[in-house]
Amino acid sequence: MSGGSTPIRLLLADDQALVRGALAALLSLEEDLTVVAEVGRGDEVVPEARRSAPDVALLDVEMPGLDGIAATAALRAALPTCRVLVVTTFGRPGYLRRAMEAGASGFVVKDTPARQLADAVRRVHAGLRVVDPTLAAETLAAGVSPLTERETEVLRTARGGGSAADLARALHLSEGTVRNHLSAAIGKTGARNRADAIRVAEQNGWLLGE
Amino acid sequence: MSGGSTPIRLLLADDQALVRGALAALLSLEEDLTVVAEVGRGDEVVPEARRSAPDVALLDVEMPGLDGIAATAALRAALPTCRVLVVTTFGRPGYLRRAMEAGASGFVVKDTPARQLADAVRRVHAGLRVVDPTLAAETLAAGVSPLTERETEVLRTARGGGSAADLARALHLSEGTVRNHLSAAIGKTGARNRADAIRVAEQNGWLLGE
DNA sequence: CTCCGACCGTGACATTTGTCAGGGGGCCGT
DNA sequence: ACGGCCCCCTGACAAATGTCACGGTCGGAG
Known part of the structure; x- marks a missing residue:
């Protein structure tokens, strides 16, 4: 699966340094992936992305400064060529909807097998959409927020x-x-x-x- | 730091498959560490530990089936030679206290730098105690639960x-x-x-x- | 033994909460 | 211009909640 071309450049955003580092270790095992930046706050995503020019950004939803959804929107506005893959703890139906509306290309919950993450990154980089089918169904069922x-x-x-x-x-x-x-x-x-x-x-x- | 002797055998318990796998990747980078088992539920810790005989178990607190504290107690009772390092998302003061009372040798929150994790494992394996000093202070300050x-x-x-x-x-x-x-x-x-x-x-x- | 504290219960009380029926004002689409 | 929706406010009401004072049981510490 790994062509000889230049590797996919990744930015990681997660408030927990340990899982951030662990994800970096996991993804660095793949030949065609390279982690070029790590941040722990949502409001550091855009500045850091400007500096390191990643191809794909992996963003957590729960983050200080700016939540992952808002960070997604900001990043899409600032660097339209950079794809966003949201990686989150909670499979809240609304999260998926909001993430997609904000311009994310993929949405993965943290209890998916580790093996699938690298593939998700590659798919997103290739311009495809990646969504947990179970969660997608829930999202349809839950519908939009009825709250004013x-x-x-x-x-x-x-x-x-x-x-x-x-x-x-x-x-x-x-x-x-x-x-x-x-x-x-x-x-x-x-x-x-x-x-x-x-x-x-x-x-x-x-x-x-x- | 890595002697030529047999590596330290690790068991990982975390309900989120992605971070579990990521932690495995992170720790496997160290020559003197080897991950011999992974489980996603608290009540699978002891059976799996019996099978794989780890030297150190890394346990999350929030887990289905059995929480990490109870799993710590059960593991200490079943395999007294196996040390326990609790790795958790939340630095609740009471968690640290309960974990230590249950027989854990270390307590690490998930926003500590990834670099320090391997050292924490080594220290625990060597019989030392590993505690976040900030959290230890909070625990002292918070005291025991006043609730009956x-x-x-x-x-x-x-x-x-x-x-x-x-x-x-x-x-x-x-x-x-x-x-x-x-x-x-x-x-x-x-x-x-x-x-x-x-x-x-x-x-x-x-x-x-x- | 006696005292103390945790535990369970009662009854009464003030406060908060949730609900309902109103009455305005503003904005938008038809 | 009209209806419809959202917003804001009022006032009133029943229900739930939080508080208090009181008695009683039981086990452990002194």
């Missing part, structure tokens, strides 16, 4: 824990409004609690964006 | 989300008693919510074993 923008924002803020009055202060809203938004979110998620609604929304990846 | 056994159980059950009545049914308690335990837990954790108390207790690693 405000509801999402309230729910995201409520994640930190705090009374409705606290949320109202933080969001410059009336307390009753906050409770209304929460009630709507609870209804739409099928939950029976505020906490439950947060769980559901988080599992589906509906709490990302800015 | 029942309070912990109630809080752990409440994690799944559900009304006080639900918890009462699940635990065969009165609803008032459940609310009392929760109230006590809220007070001890310094939280102002049930959900908040769960967050705090979880962050400190007070909601583990049975």
Whole structure:
């Protein structure tokens, strides 16, 4: 599979240094792949990519500074020729959708066999799309987030824990409004609690964006 | 650093196949280390260890079947000569304490530089203890869990989300008693919510074993 | 033995939460 | 211009939640 041509240049972004290094070791075993950059924060992706000009970027979703989805969008805008393969811990249905919308070429969860990663990289580099079929089905089933923008924002803020009055202060809203938004979110998620609604929304990846 | 003697035999346990394989690749780069077994579940650690007789086991904490702490205890009981190095995502203060009590020789979080992992393995194999000094300080500061056994159980059950009545049914308690335990837990954790108390207790690693 | 603390329960209370029915205002597509 | 959707607010209500004071049991430490 490894032609004699120049190897594929890779950028790795993951907040956990250990798995970042381990992935680098894993991918460096392949003759046709070479890791040219590693970063631990989402907001370092674009600057580092400018410097090292990778062919493919492997981005984690959970990262400080800038999440992997936003980093994907930024990277696609800055270096359109660089393909993005999102590698994440959680197979949240919404993550896949958002990643694809942001311009990612592939989406792989971290419990896929290690063997398949290099192939995924090659496919992405060749211009193909790589998606976990199981996850794709879930994504179709889960559909788009039913939550309105405000509801999402309230729910995201409520994640930190705090009374409705606290949320109202933080969001410059009336307390009753906050409770209304929460009630709507609870209804739409099928939950029976505020906490439950947060769980559901988080599992589906509906709490990302800015 | 690599003597000519027989290499150190390693067992890897992590639920994410990708990082498991990546860690294997990383550690296999060292001449004096060899990965002899990989498992993805906590309850497969002891059977696989019996078969492959590793010198050191690298265990993740978050695993299906049996968490890494319990797996540590089981492994120490079954094969006392095999050392355990716990490698985990979260630096929960309570995790370190519990791991050490269970008989682990080392504790490493996943955002330590990849370079240090092999050394940690060697130190553990040599009979030394390996602990992140920052985390050790936090553990001392956080102290033991202030929660009583029942309070912990109630809080752990409440994690799944559900009304006080639900918890009462699940635990065969009165609803008032459940609310009392929760109230006590809220007070001890310094939280102002049930959900908040769960967050705090979880962050400190007070909601583990049975 | 006695005391203390963990545990279980009761009942009552104030607060918070979730729900519902309203009433505005703004924006967009028809 | 109209309906429809989202947003914001109000007020009121039932339910759930958190708190408190109180009694009782049981086991272990002094």
